[in-house]
Amino acid sequence: MARQPALRTVRCYHCSKEFEVGAKAITVSCPHCYQRVAIEDMVVRSSHSGGKVQTCGKITIAERARFTAMSVQASGGLEINGVLNASQISTDRIHLGPGGRIRGVCRARSLTMAQGAQIENSYFEIGADRPETATAKDQTEKPGQEPPLHAA
Secondary structure (H helix, E strand, O other), X not given: OOOOOOXXXXXXXXXXXXXXXXXXXXXXXXXXXXXXXXXXXXXXXXXXXXXEEEEOOOEEEOOOOEEEEEEEEXXXXXXXXXXXXXXXXXXXXXXXXXXXXXXXXXXXXXXXXXXXXXXXXXXXXXXXXXXXXXXXHHHOOOOOOOOOOEEO
């Protein structure tokens, strides 16, 4: 009898729809928007700079690692134990470890922080229904709404 392949559920960073992929998949096409998406988890262990980093997996920034990018989209979440500097950060959930530091415009569904974690000169939108890429225009207040929370 044939063995069923192990599957995992991922969220497309283009259209935010969930779908199942093989546990060992690295890249696939989203069955909803037909865009190519990276699936693999990423671990940053030293200093790294990049332009636009996107994955349906999780990005982990290790202790003493420094990650600088223009845009970071990680549908599987971010675990920050080192330093993350990015102009735009979009993810499902963020966990800042005891030595974790983050700076940038960020939109996420949830944020957890360990004692000793730091948020520097950042704009955060936590609890967003759809963690799209945050932009500078998101920072402007609309009449009749409370101003967004800012972390410094």
